[in-house]
Amino acid sequence: MKKFKFIDLFAGIGGFHLAMEQLGGKCVFASEIDKFCIERYKENYGIDADYDITKINPEDVPEHDVLCGGFPCQTFSKAGKQKGFDETRGTLFFYIEKILIAKKPKYIILENVRNLVSHDNGNTWKVIKKHLQSCGYRLTEYPLIISPHQIGVPQLRERVVILGIYDPENVDKYLNIELGKLKEKNDNSIDDILETDNYEKKYKITKQEERVLSAWDEFYKMIDLKVIGFPIWADYFDGHMEEDFPQWKKQFIEKNHALYVLYKSSIDRWLKKWKIYETFTPTQRKLEWQAGDSIESLWDGFIQFRPSGIRVKAPTCFPALVAMVQVPIVGKYKRRLTIREAARLQSFPDDFIYDNNDYQAYKQFGNAVNVDVIKTVSEALFNYKESE
Ligand SMILES: C[S@@+](CC[C@H](N)C(=O)[O-])C[C@H]1O[C@@H](n2cnc3c(N)ncnc32)[C@H](O)[C@@H]1O
Numbered sequence: 122m123k124k125f126k127f128i129d130l131f132a133g134i135g136g137f138h139l140a141m142e143q144l145g146g147k148c149v150f151a152s153e154i155d156k157f158c159i160e161r162y163k164e165n166y167g168i169d170a171d172y173d174i175t176k177i178n179p180e181d182v183p184e185h186d187v188l189c190g191g192f193p194c195q196t197f198s199k200a201g202k203q204k205g206f207d208e209t210r211g212t213l214f215f216y217i218e219k220i221l222i223a224k225k226p227k228y229i230i231l232e233n234v235r236n237l238v239s240h241d242n243g244n245t246w247k248v249i250k251k252h253l254q255s256c257g258y259r260l261t262e263y264p265l266i267i268s269p270h271q272i273g274v275p276q277l278r279e280r281v282v283i284l285g286i287y288d289p290e291n292v293d294k295y296l297n298i299e300l301g302k303l304k305e306k307n308d309n310s311i312d313d314i315l316e317t318d319n320y321e322k323k324y325k326i327t328k329q330e331e332r333v334l335s336a337w338d339e340f341y342k343m344i345d346l347k348v349i350g351f352p353i354w355a356d357y358f359d360g361h362m363e364e365d366f367p368q369w370k371k372q373f374i375e376k377n378h379a380l381y382v383l384y385k386s387s388i389d390r391w392l393k394k395w396k397i398y399e400t401f402t403p404t405q406r407k408l409e410w411q412a413g414d415s416i417e418s419l420w421d422g423f424i425q426f427r428p429s430g431i432r433v434k435a436p437t438c439f440p441a442l443v444a445m446v447q448v449p450i451v452g453k454y455k456r457r458l459t460i461r462e463a464a465r466l467q468s469f470p471d472d473f474i475y476d477n478n479d480y481q482a483y484k485q486f487g488n489a490v491n492v493d494v495i496k497t498v499s500e501a502l503f504n505y506k507e508s509e
Pocket residue numbers: 130131132133134135136137152153154155158172173174175190191192193485488489490
């Protein structure tokens with residue numbers, strides 16, 4: 122498609138908007154209810170997105186070629202299975218459907234969480250499929266599952282994308298959309314999105330965090346075990362356990378005790394040197410090494426301080442942004458992921474103006490779609506040709 126018009130529903134900060142624009146699209150309508158997202162949308166694209174999808178008249182939505190939207194995954198009423206009851210009524214999907222019925226855009230691109238297909242024992246996807254088909258859309262049999270790491274962006278974030286073409290005569294025939302060769306997790310490197318200089322002081326880890334991580338780095342280098350298959354838990358080096366501990370915990374404790382016995386004198390020295398029991402919090406006394414033997418030092422990985430302990434991963438891919446309540450630390454720079462880097466993980470361009478409030482900014486990027494993922498699947502959709 123050369124030039125086309127699109128609408129952006131559940132618009133957030135416009136991941137779909139950027140993807141469509143980069144493919145030649147012009148936004149004619151956007152709908153969003155979050156005050157901060159509406160402000161960012163206006164600031165970045167000059168469009169007022171302040172429309173609640175549940176309150177608009179579908180007839181008032183401008184004509185468009187492509188309908189985009191990442192709608193919340195909700196359970197459709199079980200009562201819907203009874204005859205004569207509209208099962209989508211009341212869900213946000215229902216409002217998309219109303220626009221499709223009124224405007225019949227040629228293409229639909231809908232994004233959702235990974236488990237949409239298995240959600241409610243497969244019923245959610247069945248209902249969505251049935252409704253979209255009855256609106257006149259041809260679909261793929263199952264939604265496409267795709268993650269940014271498969272197209273060279275170092276983030277593991279599997280999402281489903283539902284693609285459809287308006288073709289009421291052929292709704293029974295599935296689209297056979299292929300994405301070509303995709304990359305593996307280890308084909309990526311977080312260096313691709315890192316800012317190497319110019320980041321603000323606020324991203325630096327604290328003195329205590331640095332101390333805690335230095336201690337664990339020393340610990341890791343001290344033991345011969347390079348692939349650690351269990352959390353190292355300083356609180357259980359002595360092997361004490363209660364009767365009612367669950368089995369998994371008892372096993373971890375046994376392994377920790379065995380490790381302690383093996384390296385007793387070094388570990389004792391280490392405990393004393395770093396005053397582990399006196400100065401580390403309980404969660405700082407636990408290490409989850411998930412980097413295999415891919416790195417030799419904790420400082421070569423990226424690290425998260427989680428309620429369950431300190432987690433270290435290989436520097437190939439970041440976890441899905443949405444789960445980033447604890448913003449990851451880039452080991453080699455001893456600082457947290459910057460907001461600009463979070464934007465890059467979602468393939469937002471460097472001139473995108475993000476929220477002044479850090480919490481809002483991380484949250485908005487965490488909720489967004491990855492721009493390049495949407496571009497990749499949309500190109501496959503727009504160029505779709507039937508193979509005989
Ligand atoms: C997962 S986010 C979508 C993010 C977006 N795709 C992006 O790239 O930034 C879902 C959005 O739907 C919005 N939303 C929820 N209910 C809505 C409604 N009734 N009308 C319009 N938007 C709504 C939320 O505020 C939220 O920002």
